Amino acid sequence: MSDARSDIFARIREALKVKAPKPHLKGDGAPGKTSTLAKPWLPDGGETADDSLTILAEQLAKLKGVFIRVPDHAAAAKAVAELSANKNWKKVAYHGDALLRPIASALTCETWEADASFDKQRLEGCDAGITTCESIVAQLGSILVSSASSGGRALSILPHVHVVVAEASQVVPDLGAALALAKARHGDQMPSMLSFITGPSRTGDIERILVLGAHGPKELYLILVG
Amino acid sequence: MSDAKSIFLKDATVNAADGDQRAFINKALGGYYTNRDLQKARYRDWERARDAASMAKWSAVNDLANVLEKFVANFERNGGVVHWARDAEEARAIILKIAEDAKAKAIVKSKCMTTEEIHLNDALEKAGFGVVESDLGEFIQQLRGEAPYHFVFPCMHVKREAISELFTKHLGTAPTNSPEELTMIARRHLRQLYIDADIGITGANFLIAETGQISITENEGNARLTAALPRIHIALSGIEKVVNHLDDLSVLLPMLATAGAGQPMTCYNTLYSGPRKKGECDGPEQFHLVLIDNARTRILADPEQRDSLHCIRCGACLNVCPIFKNIGGLAYGTTYQGPIGSVITPHLRGLKQWNHLSGASSLCGACTDACPVRIDLHHHLLHNRRNATKESPTLFDLAFHHGFTFVIKRPWLFALGGKIFRATLPLLQKLPLPYMGAWMKTRDLPKAPSQSFRDQWKNPNV
Ligand code: SF4
Numbered sequence: 127m128s129d130a131r132s133d134i135f136a137r138i139r140e141a142l143k144v145k146a147p148k149p150h151l152k153g154d155g156a157p158g159k160t161s162t163l164a165k166p167w168l169p170d171g172g173e174t175a176d177d178s179l180t181i182l183a184e185q186l187a188k189l190k191g192v193f194i195r196v197p198d199h200a201a202a203a204k205a206v207a208e209l210s211a212n213k214n215w216k217k218v219a220y221h222g223d224a225l226l227r228p229i230a231s232a233l234t235c236e237t238w239e240a241d242a243s244f245d246k247q248r249l250e251g252c253d254a255g256i257t258t259c260e261s262i263v264a265q266l267g268s269i270l271v272s273s274a275s276s277g278g279r280a281l282s283i284l285p286h287v288h289v290v291v292a293e294a295s296q297v298v299p300d301l302g303a304a305l306a307l308a309k310a311r312h313g314d315q316m317p318s319m320l321s322f323i324t325g326p327s328r329t330g331d332i333e334r335i336l337v338l339g340a341h342g343p344k345e346l347y348l349i350l351v352g
Numbered sequence: 353m354s355d356a357k358s359i360f361l362k363d364a365t366v367n368a369a370d371g372d373q374r375a376f377i378n379k380a381l382g383g384y385y386t387n388r389d390l391q392k393a394r395y396r397d398w399e400r401a402r403d404a405a406s407m408a409k410w411s412a413v414n415d416l417a418n419v420l421e422k423f424v425a426n427f428e429r430n431g432g433v434v435h436w437a438r439d440a441e442e443a444r445a446i447i448l449k450i451a452e453d454a455k456a457k458a459i460v461k462s463k464c465m466t467t468e469e470i471h472l473n474d475a476l477e478k479a480g481f482g483v484v485e486s487d488l489g490e491f492i493q494q495l496r497g498e499a500p501y502h503f504v505f506p507c508m509h510v511k512r513e514a515i516s517e518l519f520t521k522h523l524g525t526a527p528t529n530s531p532e533e534l535t536m537i538a539r540r541h542l543r544q545l546y547i548d549a550d551i552g553i554t555g556a557n558f559l560i561a562e563t564g565q566i567s568i569t570e571n572e573g574n575a576r577l578t579a580a581l582p583r584i585h586i587a588l589s590g591i592e593k594v595v596n597h598l599d600d601l602s603v604l605l606p607m608l609a610t611a612g613a614g615q616p617m618t619c620y621n622t623l624y625s626g627p628r629k630k631g632e633c634d635g636p637e638q639f640h641l642v643l644i645d646n647a648r649t650r651i652l653a654d655p656e657q658r659d660s661l662h663c664i665r666c667g668a669c670l671n672v673c674p675i676f677k678n679i680g681g682l683a684y685g686t687t688y689q690g691p692i693g694s695v696i697t698p699h700l701r702g703l704k705q706w707n708h709l710s711g712a713s714s715l716c717g718a719c720t721d722a723c724p725v726r727i728d729l730h731h732h733l734l735h736n737r738r739n740a741t742k743e744s745p746t747l748f749d750l751a752f753h754h755g756f757t758f759v760i761k762r763p764w765l766f767a768l769g770g771k772i773f774r775a776t777l778p779l780l781q782k783l784p785l786p787y788m789g790a791w792m793k794t795r796d797l798p799k800a801p802s803q804s805f806r807d808q809w810k811n812p813n814v
């Protein structure tokens with residue numbers, strides 16, 4: 127008996143002996159092999175950096191994410207400290223990154239570098255997780271995190287609040303640019319997880335009514351430096 | 353009449369007469385229409401975006417052997433294990449074996465229609481494994497012991513009061529009328545389960561050949577947790593989910609969200625390329641991908657309907673379908689409801705038993721217009737009708753076809769028939785016509801003209 131793999135491939139090859147016609151297209155908009163090709167038919171991501179930032183702010187607001195722009199790292203630390211005090215966070219987990227360590231040490235509550243001594247039960251008990259990100263997509267308001275830039279897989283999804291601290295230079299216009307950047311940065315050594323986060327976790331499963339915080343974070347803050 | 357057909361007719365008739373339920377479904381979909389249109393308006397050219405999306409799928413499906421081979425090589429290079437299943441039974445056996453080898457005590461699942469297709473939960477439970485659905489809608493349906501109503505919005509037909517009662521009964525929580533509070537009950541209940549589970553099972557929306565990653569789309573974060581916390585991650589995917597390039601996602605992900613749920617982007621779109629890598633602090637130790645055929649190659653072998661493998665399961669065709677909105681998702685009795693379900697189910701489960709779904713359409717074409725990857729849905733329903741008649745014509749089909757051919761080949765007979773018909777039409781008005789009762793209740797037959805068209809043609813002045 128032949129194995130399932132060769133059987134399936136044999137069926138595929140047999141099936142494809144008859145060619146199917148190309149779909150009836152209205153334009154000629156096949157996506158390019160490299161994402162340097164702009165896709166002028168998708169939602170706009172902005173031509174200049176300023177345009178992109180404006181679009182990003184609009185998108186995040188619609189998604190019910192909170193966008194905070196600060197001039198420098200000291201101001202970012204202050205913004206996180208204020209959030210922590212206002213929301214009365216008791217335990218905060220953060221990704222061990224040079225950008226985040228000073229921010230965490232400015233907090234008065236209990237802080238924990240989650241990826242240094244990972245413990246899922248302990249992480250579940252944290253009020254907030256602070257991470258960096260790979261890039262930010264203006265077009266859709268999406269933040270690309272990865273198991274490399276965000277302290278693994280769970281830190282950006284398990285705590286009730288997710289705070290992302292990033293540099294303004296990390297904002298890219300569209301999804302294609304973010305994917306191209308990830309490819310250029312990691313090559314064939316991609317982090318085991320890359321995740322586009324578009325607003326706080328949500329569900330509409332009960333009567334199609336929007337509820338935030340289904341299983342992931344109920345609140346999402348983007349603190350953008352510069 | 354097949355069993356499936358008689359059940360369908362019975363359920364569809366009952367549901368279509370339930371005005372309350374229909375109003376409820378229409379109200380639930382109302383917000384979707386508004387949001388979808390708002391998001392579509394942000395596209396600078398929605399039609400060209402549809403072209404791009406359909407070409408991305410077309411080029412992968414029509415070169416499936418090569419693209420799949422490339423995907424698998426890259427996936428394995430990233431450290432994942434690929435398993436192949438010709439059908440549902442093989443897929444279940446593979447997953448059961450992984451669970452047994454791991455001595456799994458608890459399994460958590462995120463939403464995956466392919467697992468519904470192979471009835472995985474039943475198989476796992478029979479083998480003694482506890483399995484919990486973590487998507488809120490699927491969790492509710494699992495507690496109700498009911499199949500999903502809609503493959504994107506599984507419990508859209510259930511009112512909040514019923515959900516509250518369900519939670520009180522199974523989880524012992526206090527009754528509440530607030531969707532928010534109900535969601536929080538499920539959130540609290542499931543959190544520890546992710547942490548305790550040994551195995552997380554997910555589906556996959558796209559397999560990317562270029563990089564060997566799988567892409568999972570979700571809103572709630574339950575798939576993220578399912579793939580982060582348990583020590584083993586199993587993903588189940590149809591072989592047709594593969595695309596060539598990572599960049600194809602820059603079109604497909606936003607379109608999936610906009611067409612299916614009226615969102616700019618679904619909340620979490622996640623790419624997984626393997627188990628935990630060296631230097632990463634968490635993530636599963638093992639990553640298994642089960643690739644299943646289960647009659648997909650049968651659809652592939654039909655060049656006319658091959659494009660139904662382009663489906664990205666957005667659900668848009670259900671949301672706009674007048675039949676779906678009137679008879680509801682459960683009446684279909686299929687894993688995939690609505691127009692796409694009516695097209696592919698006869699391929700998956702047999703045309704003879706399931707051809708009645710090809711008739712469950714007004715052929716209005718709303719589905720074809722809504723489909724982000726341009727699947728020719730309503731024509732495929734016609735193709736299935738034609739194929740069914742060719743494959744196993746009913747006596748009526750045969751008699752009608754032969755009778756018609758006989759008459760149409762003999763002009764004098766055709767003329768005579770017309771004459772008799774014109775003469776007897778007034779009589780027919782008064783007789784109860786067989787099989788026509790429901791139609792005639794609200795309609796009158798037209799008056800017969802005094803002359804046939806051919807007579808008028810010959811003597812235009814009379
Ligand atoms: S057939 Fe088209 S519209 Fe229907 S679910 Fe599939 S992709 Fe969406």
